[in-house]
Amino acid sequence: MENKIIVLGAGIAGISAAYHTKEKYQNVEVTVFEKTNDWGGLCGGFYIPSPQGEFWFDNAVHLSFAPEEYVQKIFHTSSEPIRHIPIPTNYYNGTWLKHPAQNNLYPLSVKEKTLALKDMIDNHNSKENLKNFEEWLRAQYGNYFTENFPMKYTRKYWTVEAKELGTSWVGQRLYTPNLEEILEGAMTNETPNTYYAQEMRYPKEGQYRSFFKSLANQVNIIYNKEAIKIDTYGKNITFSDGSVETYSTLISTLPIPELVQITQDTPQEILESASYLKATSVAIVSLGFNRSDIPKNLWFYIYDEDKFFARVYSPSYKSPANAPKGCSSLQAEIYFSDFKPLETLNSSSKNAQDFFLNHVISSFIDMGICKEKDIICKDFRIIPYGNVIFTHDMEKHRNKVLQYLQSQRILSCGRFGEWNYLWSNQSFLSGKNICDLIK
Structure with a gap:
């Protein structure tokens, strides 16, 4: 049995992989290396200050409707859930x-x-x-x-x-x-709820990532460690700070197009297949309000193409702990990719931050959602990876890349490690199941 396992990425899949590997195998050293200074990955988020106090915003919308009893047990043991009936x-x-x-x-x-x-x-x-x-x-x-x-x-x-x-x-x-x-x-407007999930859950406190904090507390995570080179022959990883770590088995949650780029001696045909793998990025505009009654729903969709944001959700509706007392919040998601660069939406001379903040705020006012005077904090930032784009032949190229990585004893899991449309419970299970492939 291998005795030194490295996991790249401290998101939900990476933490799950590390925890379940430790649980399944005895006398195994498992270490998670995370390139940022915090855990959570796409399930993490950030605080924004305001005169009323701090607002918490997740990295885009996250809600759990995990049907699996095991996942629910882990999530709800980690953090007591608020249960919402989804009425988008x-x-x-x-x-x-x-x-x-x-x-x-x-x-x-x-x-x-x-x-x-x-x-x-x-x-x-x-x-x-x-x-x-x-x-x-x-x-x-x-x-x-x-x-x-x-x-x-x-x-x-x-x-x-x-x-x-x-x-x-x-x-x-x-x-x-x-x-x-x-x-x-x-x-009639009196119709039954036919949304595919009948209940959505969110932690009462601690934000979405707290659903797996009990696991995060049990694994060894080393922060500010960005992998820049993987030598599969020598079985070692070089990090951006110049340090080098050896491994017996490598588990990665990195986006596989990036993973093959930093893996030495990757064949050209694999690099070419990886180039076919495309994903959206998300520009998120986050707004905090000095009133508690701004959000009327957990989230909503926008079909009008003159409004660039596709989806809006409320962190404070998910949990009141995400906003100061008497306040509320909304976050709008604007998607872009190589097929539709963000620059094509910003036709003005303003920088992206000013342009998209003003666009969302003016749109919200036009839609009757809020008034300018209600806003007490605002933020614009970009999440590099949002969703895998299922272009034609994507699966063929993805499978070719994954088979190559596995031949190099690199096991890949998570949304962008599997390169699949995985919800958070599925990403969690992806990390759990990957340890079965360790030999």
Whole structure:
């Protein structure tokens, strides 16, 4: 049995991998190396000061709906959860609709409902041999709704046209109502909640990452250690501070396109496959308010393309501990990628921070969400990795890269280590399961 295991990255997958490796194998030295000065990774976040006190913002929206009893036990032992019934909403052309919009069209004008319903009922788009996400959407919802709702949102959230995406990632994420549900949702607002999760959970205190803090406290994490070179022949890692560590087995949660770049002697064909792997980045605008009643929902989606943010959620709604007493908060997510650079959205001469802060604030005011005087703190920052983009042939290139890494005794886990659309519970289990591959 190997006796010195290194884990790169102290996010949820890396901490889970380290904890479960220690638990499964005796007399094994397991160390996590984290390039920043804190643990949590994408499940972490940051504080923003204000005259009323500090606000906490997660690195984009995080809520748990883990169905697995084991994951729930770990999460809820670490931190007592607040349980929310998810009732998200949608903003479309000045109108608020319940989510999912396809079976909640009631607030729309009669003319627009008629166009959408006629197309949904008289839908001749084939459901066979679907080649891309656009064909999948048209087959489920007809042309009018598809073109005015999910195709617009796809451009904002995925940063590409729907036809450029495959369909393997869809799963239960998009609801496909029957005709009765569609008609009922067009005639009344009193419809049942058909969101794919019936309960969303968030820690009462300690932010989202506290769901796995009990594990973080039991593993050895060394901070400010950025890996810059991996020698698989000599089994050692060089870090940015010049230090070198040897290993028997390496577990990585780094994004695999970056991982192969720092791995010595990676074949050109593997580097080329890695270059096909694309992900979104997230520019997040975080606002704190001097009133507690600003957020009306846990989160909402925005279809209007003149508003660059795709999704908005409320940290203070998730837990009052995320904001000073009597205050509340919202965070807007703006997605960009190599396919849609952030610069293409910022056509003004202002720097990105000023431009996007002003854009979100003015949009919120226009939407009736808040007034300028309500805002007591604001922040703009970029999260380099948001979501894996499921372009055509992505899985083929991803699998080729992962097979190569495993041949070099590098085990990869987590959202960007597996290069998959993993929720936090799935990333946690990805870290847990990776230790089964240690030989």
